[in-house]
Amino acid sequence: MTALAATSTPSQDLPSLIERAASMLSGAKTAAEVLEAREVAGLAYDVAKRAARLQRAKSAHDDLVAAAHRAQAHALEIEARAKRRLADEYDAAQARGEVAGHGGGRNFKVANGNVETTTADLGLRRDQIHEARQLRDAEAVDPGIVRRTLDERLEHGEEPSRAALRKMVVDAAMRGMRPQRRASRRNPLYVAPTPEQAAWRHVTGVFRAFAEWASDENLALARKGMREAGDTPFHDLDARAIAQGSAAFTTIKEWFDAR
Incomplete structure (x- = not known):
């Protein structure tokens, strides 16, 4: 049973769920463990998002809505960190020849060296890998951009959402904020x-x-x-x-x- 399967959403205290996701990611040693941490963080994000909507529907005090939004931001930051870890894990697996260069087909090793799991079994799609790489590259060039994006949303009373982070990544790409992985063709001395x-x-x-x-x-x-x-x-x-x-x-x- 995975850590996600063992989590009971209705009875799970949201701060504890977020702390659990952070702890799982901090202690993750394999791609599979990073994936589990990402799933728990995603669950916490969904729970916080529903809580914020429920509070708004009840016309609750702004402080309650803001607290739910802060929980969303915490969960989303952990999820983004997990995605960046996955991008590194996936690229390293490609470099070792464990994953085909086009993004599928071959094997991605997990904790047990005698057991190999395909990317499909791990629940990774090519668009998810692409998004993870974009998040990693934006953060590498401008450290803290994910947290700043979330904080800016909170400061303006806006919901910190996955859509906001995706827009940040697109904007970063349009500004050319991607780390150089090889010498620049325009500058041979780079x-x-x-x-x-x-x-x-x-x-x-x-x-x-x-x-x-x-x-x-x-x-x-x-x-x-x-x-x-x-x-x-x-x-x-x-x-x-x-x-x-x-x-x-x-x-x-x-x-x-x-x-």
Whole structure:
């Protein structure tokens, strides 16, 4: 029985369902486990979406609708991360010759090395692989674009939806926001960054963006928002993410101090 099959939607607490999806993705070691995490995140998204619609139908207080929308955003972010992982897993399988170059036909290995599963058995379609690659490429070129897209929707009181993310990907593609995987034909001197260089650029990009945002005024607003969010269902998830990010920032600062 899969993790998704074991989930009972009516009795499942939504924050717990989202946390479960995040935990599954964090611990996923195989493509099959990433797929299960994606399915649980997708289920959480659907539950939150229905909750938001129900609250609107009841003319509920805006805070209740906003809480449901925040749950949608959390679930959608996890689902997007899972899709990006799947794109990497699938491309790596192609490079190893386990998946045919046209996207089907051959085998995609999962946890048990003696068992091979076709892409159809794993529930992957070519359009899903294409979407996963687009999400990955947009995020690689502009780190945090998925989260920013969702946050912008929330700030404007709009529903964070899969359609909004798809539009973001299309807009990114139209702006040429795709990572170069080989030397540019227009610039023969171009050298693609190594994985180490790309990782460091990601770190410095995140730090610069946060440093530019973190004015006294913005931090004061954030502190007030933190206090207001203390009673929301997802405050614990936010606190955990901040703690994890803080620990990572401290580690990087120690690298500099040790130079």
